[in-house]
Amino acid sequence: MTRKFTDAAIAGIGQTEFSKASGRSELQLAAECAKAACDDAGISPHDIDGMITFTIDNSDEVNLARCLGVKDLAYTTRIPGGGAAAAATIYQAMAMVNAGLCNNVLIWRAMNERSQYRFGQNPQQQQMQYQSGNGTGSLLWCVPYGAMTPASWGALQAARYMHTYGVTNRDLAYISVQQRAYAAKNPAAWFYGKPITIEDHQNSKWIQEPWLRLLDCCQESDGGVAILVTSLERARDLKQPPVKIVGATQSIPYNVEVISNYYHEDLTEMPEAKGVAKRLWAMTGLKPSDMQMAALYDAFTPHVLLQLEAFGFCKPGEAKDFVKGGGMALDGALPVNTNGGLTGEAYIHGMNSMIEGVRQIRGSSYNQITNKTVEHVLISSGMAGAVLEKA
Amino acid sequence: MSTPTDNAPAASAAPKPTRIPPIVTLDAKFFWDAADQEQFVGQKCGDCGLFTFPPRPMCPQCFSLNRQIVPLSGRGTVLGWTIPRHPQPFGFKESPIVAVIQLEEGIRMVSNVVGIGYDEIKADMPVEVAFEPTMNNHKVPVFRPRV
Numbered sequence: 001m002t003r004k005f006t007d008a009a010i011a012g013i014g015q016t017e018f019s020k021a022s023g024r025s026e027l028q029l030a031a032e033c034a035k036a037a038c039d040d041a042g043i044s045p046h047d048i049d050g051m052i053t054f055t056i057d058n059s060d061e062v063n064l065a066r067c068l069g070v071k072d073l074a075y076t077t078r079i080p081g082g083g084a085a086a087a088a089t090i091y092q093a094m095a096m097v098n099a100g101l102c103n104n105v106l107i108w109r110a111m112n113e114r115s116q117y118r119f120g121q122n123p124q125q126q127q128m129q130y131q132s133g134n135g136t137g138s139l140l141w142c143v144p145y146g147a148m149t150p151a152s153w154g155a156l157q158a159a160r161y162m163h164t165y166g167v168t169n170r171d172l173a174y175i176s177v178q179q180r181a182y183a184a185k186n187p188a189a190w191f192y193g194k195p196i197t198i199e200d201h202q203n204s205k206w207i208q209e210p211w212l213r214l215l216d217c218c219q220e221s222d223g224g225v226a227i228l229v230t231s232l233e234r235a236r237d238l239k240q241p242p243v244k245i246v247g248a249t250q251s252i253p254y255n256v257e258v259i260s261n262y263y264h265e266d267l268t269e270m271p272e273a274k275g276v277a278k279r280l281w282a283m284t285g286l287k288p289s290d291m292q293m294a295a296l297y298d299a300f301t302p303h304v305l306l307q308l309e310a311f312g313f314c315k316p317g318e319a320k321d322f323v324k325g326g327g328m329a330l331d332g333a334l335p336v337n338t339n340g341g342l343t344g345e346a347y348i349h350g351m352n353s354m355i356e357g358v359r360q361i362r363g364s365s366y367n368q369i370t371n372k373t374v375e376h377v378l379i380s381s382g383m384a385g386a387v388l389e390k391a
Numbered sequence: 392m393s394t395p396t397d398n399a400p401a402a403s404a405a406p407k408p409t410r411i412p413p414i415v416t417l418d419a420k421f422f423w424d425a426a427d428q429e430q431f432v433g434q435k436c437g438d439c440g441l442f443t444f445p446p447r448p449m450c451p452q453c454f455s456l457n458r459q460i461v462p463l464s465g466r467g468t469v470l471g472w473t474i475p476r477h478p479q480p481f482g483f484k485e486s487p488i489v490a491v492i493q494l495e496e497g498i499r500m501v502s503n504v505v506g507i508g509y510d511e512i513k514a515d516m517p518v519e520v521a522f523e524p525t526m527n528n529h530k531v532p533v534f535r536p537r538v
Contacts, residue, residue, distance in 0.1 A: 122481040123411070130414050137445055142501045144413045144531050146480035146487040152473060156491060156501065159471030163514045206476040209486075209509075214477075254451070262491045262499055263444070267470060 008097035009235035009242040009391060010090075012041025012228035013355040018188055018346030021115040022222035030059040030110035031067035033224035038068075041228045042239035043104055048228075050075040050105035052092050054085045054349065055133040057109055064108070075102050081135035081258045081383055083297055084272075086350030088384035091248035093229035103230060109351045110224030118220055122148045135258035135383075142260055150299060151217055153259045155208030158302035160267035162211060165317035169210060172301040173201035174323045176215045176343060179298070183340025186366040188352075190219050191344045216301040218342035225351035227358075232391060241391070243361045246376070247284035248386035251275025258383070259299075268317075270303070273310030276385040281312075284387050286376060288312045291387075293360045293369060294334055294378040295353040298341040307380050308334075331371055335360075338367040350381045361390045408524040409482040413531060419446045421460045426530050431520045433463045433496060444498035465520030466537060467494040469504060472512050482526070488512050492534055506535040 014036025016022070016029050038045045045068035051061050055078045065073055077092055079085035086109070093105040113119060123143060130139045138153050147153055161167065177198055183191035196215065204214040235242035253271040255263040264271050281287055288311055296307045305319035313334055314322045322328075328336040339345045339356035346352050357377035359365040379386040415423050425432040435442050436450040437457035449456055472490040480487065488504045490512075504512055505521065518534035525531055 120478070122478050124481050130416075140414050140416065140419070141445060142489070144411055144525060145489050145501055145503050145533075146410075146475055146483045147473070147489045147501060148480050149475070149478065152475045152480075152489060155473040155475075156471055156489060159473055160491070160514070163471065206474075209474040209476050211473055260501070262470075262501060267491070 003100035029224035086381035183344030
């Protein structure tokens with residue numbers, strides 16, 4: 001094939017139902033969501049030629065390709081860093097299409113994170129597997145001190161920020177309430193039909209005192225999400241309105257690590273997201289005010305504030321006022337996580353919020369932005385990001 | 392990488408420690424071995440003098456492999472802290488106070504602040520090192536308020 005720069009686009013998205021007990025294997029979830037993404041695009045799974053997932057996804061490429069009847073796989077890769085990897089999958093897919101090396105790249109993440117294992121549980125002994133590829137030293141340096149869960153690491157990461165800018169747990173309630181309001185209208189969401197109030201948030205139990213309550217934390221979910229990336233030219237001839245990947249990148253600044261991120265210079269900011277922002281805005285020539293929506297990785301609510309500031313939507317310390325003033329709402333300056341996010345819809349490791357960005361550009365969200373045309377959407381998983389564009 | 396396996400019995404009078412011992416990697420073995428002896432040490436570059444934490448085999452500033460193990464002052468301040476409430480951390484009868492400690496040498500580590508009430512912990516408070524026992528007869532550095 002002739003190799004020339006080729007614009008990339010998201011042609012298909014797919015998901016399984018999101019639940020607390022899928023009742024089937026993770027490989028089956030992966031196959032189902034992958035098939036759904038191909039069907040959405042109108043591409044045969046046989047023609048997939050690239051496959052990308054997270055290092056910690058339990059399904060093997062060969063086994064998944066076998067389910068899908070993939071004829072000839074040209075490329076596979078996996079991204080480290082847990083959920084921080086989410087948007088980096090789009091980055092890799094874009095790069096492969098841009099380089100003219102792949103035509104149909106499948107991104108997937110499928111897990112029984114509630115019924116089969118739970119990230120939010122204590123390790124019971126020291127023989128837990130410490131492995132490279134997670135981008136975190138939390139098991140080595142936090143567990144002996146009783147910081148054993150993502151919530152504990154996340155709270156410790158947010159504590160200096162919240163202390164410095166006087167962000168209270170009640171301030172976080174506005175994020176939680178807004179995202180559950182979105183989830184309440186999204187049939188796929190765990191919080192479908194179940195909006196919450198500020199008082200519900202304030203009455204939920206402490207997970208990490210005095211920073212995070214239960215309703216500040218993401219779901220634990222079973223499910224799968226897949227994305228099919230192809231060339232923009234080809235996407236124009238497929239079933240769905242094409243969504244161009246106008247830019248994508250990753251950033252891991254010096255001494256930054258995933259979630260147990262306490263070693264870089266200024267703990268009141270998220271340097272990895274600032275690094276992503278710097279590269280993304282330079283790459284695309286766009287700026288925060290050009291975005292009509294953002295999907296921001298919200299394992300815990302404070303990280304929404306940190307990302308709003310890192311990407312330049314708010315000045316340092318001002319995101320809490322932005323959120324309190326309705327900035328994340330459908331008629332706000334920047335609707336955020338309109339699927340309900342990882343807190344309100346499901347926790348498929350960031351992937352489910354990324355495809356909500358695709359739906360907003362297509363005009364097919366259950367919480368569709370209607371007061372303006374959605375031309376650009378920002379996707380961020382902290383250490384990686386992408387800008388999607390209505391083609 | 393190895394896991395502590397020495398199982399010398401603890402003194403029979405003391406309650407058996409329930410804190411999980413650290414996973415010990417080869418590059419950090421010096422740190423945990425010293426803690427077992429109630430010594431608080433750090434890694435300093437033998438050529439350019441840079442302190443690093445977590446420990447690592449190469450100096451990120453001058454790329455020297457010449458690392459020195461040096462005593463640390465044990466003095467620091469609390470940069471951030473949290474109290475894990477749910478789930479109750481395994482091995483802790485009461486929720487610990489977990490904190491990021493800014494050490495005088497310019498490096499940081501996660502530890503506990505002990506000997507203090509939940510309503511007394513404050514950002515930027517001065518602390519000094521102490522040691523607490525773990526399962527399998529090991530010890531880890533923790534911090535207590537410094538006057």
